[in-house]
Amino acid sequence: xxxxxxxxxxxxxxxxxxxxxxxxxxxxxxxxxxxxxxxxxxxxxxxxxxxxxxxxxxxxxxxxxxxxxxxxxxxxxxxxxxxxxxxxxxxxxxxxxxxxxxxxxxx
Amino acid sequence: xxxxxxxxxxxxxxxxxxxxxxxxxxxxxxxxxxxxxxxxxxxxxxxxxxxxxxxxxxxxxxxxxxxxxxxxxxxxxxxxxxxxxxxxxxxxxxxxxxxxxxxxxxxxxxxxxxxxxxxxxxxxx
Numbered sequence: 001x002x003x004x005x006x007x008x009x010x011x012x013x014x015x016x017x018x019x020x021x022x023x024x025x026x027x028x029x030x031x032x033x034x035x036x037x038x039x040x041x042x043x044x045x046x047x048x049x050x051x052x053x054x055x056x057x058x059x060x061x062x063x064x065x066x067x068x069x070x071x072x073x074x075x076x077x078x079x080x081x082x083x084x085x086x087x088x089x090x091x092x093x094x095x096x097x098x099x100x101x102x103x104x105x106x107x
Numbered sequence: 108x109x110x111x112x113x114x115x116x117x118x119x120x121x122x123x124x125x126x127x128x129x130x131x132x133x134x135x136x137x138x139x140x141x142x143x144x145x146x147x148x149x150x151x152x153x154x155x156x157x158x159x160x161x162x163x164x165x166x167x168x169x170x171x172x173x174x175x176x177x178x179x180x181x182x183x184x185x186x187x188x189x190x191x192x193x194x195x196x197x198x199x200x201x202x203x204x205x206x207x208x209x210x211x212x213x214x215x216x217x218x219x220x221x222x223x224x225x226x227x228x229x230x231x232x
Contacts, residue, residue, distance in 0.1 A: 001169070020136075022207065022209070028215070043223075043224055044144075044202075044222055045222070049216065050216045087150075089154075089219065090113060094166045095154055095156070095166070096142070096157075096219075097154060098152045100151050
């Protein structure tokens with residue numbers, strides 16, 4: 001199975017900060033990488049698919065990058081409502097696997 | 108607009124089975140690939156299995172092989188996930204999810220698009 005490792009596990013930043021989360025795969029997955037946001041007590045929501053394509057309705061402050069084994073999710077200017085846990089997920093091959101999540105907190 | 112409505116919370120004893128349903132509206136099951144993802148309390152997301160969008164075959168994560176069965180009733184557009192031999196570690200929220208995707212340059216890319224609200228399954232003696 002392809003293992004997905006996210007870093008950091010927790011991130012604390014101030015409103016307006018630029019924030020970057022990293023996701024690494026144990027083998028090349030091309031651009032078969034998706035990002036999800038889960039707010040406390042809520043259902044996960046698709047943010048970005050295919051490494052860098054913003055899902056409809058997602059604010060443009062979110063962006064994704066990378067290919068192969070290394071990927072990033074960037075929030076260009078952190079807002080209060082971005083307090084959530086973010087998960088990467090590969091769909092290169094089954095079983096589809098998730099990263100362990102990165103919790104973003106507001107200072 | 109695709110919507111997924113899941114069945115209600117369940118409390119089961121260790122060793123029992125649970126069957127969770129997920130009714131699709133806004134599309135048909137024959138046009139949709141469904142997946143099941145679970146989340147234990149305070150933990151991350153775990154893909155249990157689903158319909159491979161390439162060939163529509165049902166694939167299960169190795170961890171659940173032999174204990175999970177995912178089925179579909181296309182007459183009612185309802186998907187089901189049955190998990191047997193329940194243990195306390197199976198206490199979790201179980202989500203059904205419809206994927207979406209597109210093909211470009213000879214490759215097809217898929218992602219988990221529409222999520223049900225989740226069904227809480229509690230395993231306790």
